[in-house]
Amino acid sequence: MRRNLFYAAAALCIAGFAYTQYLIFYAAPIDRLLMFNQKIFYYHVPSAFVLFSAVITCGISSVLYVKGRQGKHDDIASAAGELAVLFGAIMLITGSIWGKAAWGKWWQWDARLTTSLLLWMVMVGYVLVRKYGGPGSERLAAGLAVFGLADVPLIYFSVRIWRTLHPKTSVVPGLQGPMRTAFWLSVILWLVFFVLMLATRVGTARAERLLEETRERGLDEGLFE
Amino acid sequence: MRRQNLLLAVSIVIAALLAFTQLGFDSANAQSAPAGDSEAPAEPAADVEPAAPAAPAADPPTQPAAGDSKAEAAAVRLMCEAALKKDPAWRAELRNSMRAAVHQEDANLMMTNKKHVVAAYTVLWVLTVVFLVLMFGRQRKLTAEIASLRDDLEKAIKDD
Numbered sequence: 001m002r003r004n005l006f007y008a009a010a011a012l013c014i015a016g017f018a019y020t021q022y023l024i025f026y027a028a029p030i031d032r033l034l035m036f037n038q039k040i041f042y043y044h045v046p047s048a049f050v051l052f053s054a055v056i057t058c059g060i061s062s063v064l065y066v067k068g069r070q071g072k073h074d075d076i077a078s079a080a081g082e083l084a085v086l087f088g089a090i091m092l093i094t095g096s097i098w099g100k101a102a103w104g105k106w107w108q109w110d111a112r113l114t115t116s117l118l119l120w121m122v123m124v125g126y127v128l129v130r131k132y133g134g135p136g137s138e139r140l141a142a143g144l145a146v147f148g149l150a151d152v153p154l155i156y157f158s159v160r161i162w163r164t165l166h167p168k169t170s171v172v173p174g175l176q177g178p179m180r181t182a183f184w185l186s187v188i189l190w191l192v193f194f195v196l197m198l199a200t201r202v203g204t205a206r207a208e209r210l211l212e213e214t215r216e217r218g219l220d221e222g223l224f225e
Numbered sequence: 226m227r228r229q230n231l232l233l234a235v236s237i238v239i240a241a242l243l244a245f246t247q248l249g250f251d252s253a254n255a256q257s258a259p260a261g262d263s264e265a266p267a268e269p270a271a272d273v274e275p276a277a278p279a280a281p282a283a284d285p286p287t288q289p290a291a292g293d294s295k296a297e298a299a300a301v302r303l304m305c306e307a308a309l310k311k312d313p314a315w316r317a318e319l320r321n322s323m324r325a326a327v328h329q330e331d332a333n334l335m336m337t338n339k340k341h342v343v344a345a346y347t348v349l350w351v352l353t354v355v356f357l358v359l360m361f362g363r364q365r366k367l368t369a370e371i372a373s374l375r376d377d378l379e380k381a382i383k384d385d
């Protein structure tokens with residue numbers, strides 16, 4: 001049942017992405033000010049939403065792991081951390097390309113861009129600590145995840161606190177007609193896709209952990225050489 | 226295992242198709258923009274040029290040197306306008322011949338930076354597909370490890 005639901009959601013994502021491509025490139029009108037490069041917006045902003053979801057999931061799971069030391073929370077945190085790196089990279093690269101098109105520069109040390117880069121680097125650090133930190137690195141990584149979690153509201157409100165080149169948060173509520181449909185459909189699909197990838201990665205992380213535990217127990221009991 | 230491979234293959238094909246759609250869109254727009262000028266291919270560009278001296282018509286013909294030519298141009302312009310008023314078919318023909326050039330100019334302006342859009346979407350899909358491939362590779366490795374552990378366990382039970 002669960003597996004069927006997973007495959008149904010995956011099929012929905014594939015069909016949905018194809019449909020959003022149609023909406024973005026053929027149904028949504030071209031923006032009068034930003035011209036054609038505004039089309040990047042429809043996947044750039046949803047990737048930021050998914051990044052925030054991944055970082056929040058990773059941070060909360062890390063806090064729960066530090067409190068209760070349950071392996072399942074650590075699995076979720078580890079999986080979400082990797083996805084945060086992926087979607088952070090997508091957000092930064094698409095944003096940089098858009099910046100080159102709109103501002104003529106690949107990068108600006110603007111508050112939102114800088115805090116976003118900081119978050120991504122924290123999450124890269126998280127993944128590296130998890131991978132190469134050795135035994136007991138989970139707690140150190142959990143600390144990094146909490147630091148990343150604290151950066152999320154800073155990124156969101158940075159455009160209100162400081163004067164930035166990056167557009168304000170009022171852009172999304174102002175969308176109308178096919179632009180709004182294309183945008184929100186993209187957001188929903190990317191979030192569903194994120195949940196599917198998270199579920200798959202959590203399953204893998206859990207299996208890896210159980211395998212490791214089984215092997216260690218087998219070695220302790222002299223079953224394996 | 227077979228399902229995973231199938232899913233992986235499907236995701237790669239979809240990503241390739243999506244990237245191809247964008248590239249296709251890129252060239253389709255390059256073709257669709259001038260679609261309207263099939264009746265008057267290169268002429269409009271030449272037609273637009275003579276319209277430029279229209280501005281001096283507002284100047285009074287008081288200046289000595291350039292004044293004569295300006296006054297002449299204004300007179301020609303007035304004659305042309307009068308002729309256009311008399312002949313609606315000519316007016317329509319002239320307007321149609323310019324329409325394609327105006328459309329092309331607007332289309333070029335609108336499609337500014339399309340390379341950036343294609344680049345952004347390509348990067349996005351490539352990163353996603355690479356991540357999926359790595360994820361499924363990891364799962365495959367894990368399945369192999371589980372199989373090896375099972376073998377070790379069976380061997381250990383047999384030895385006992």
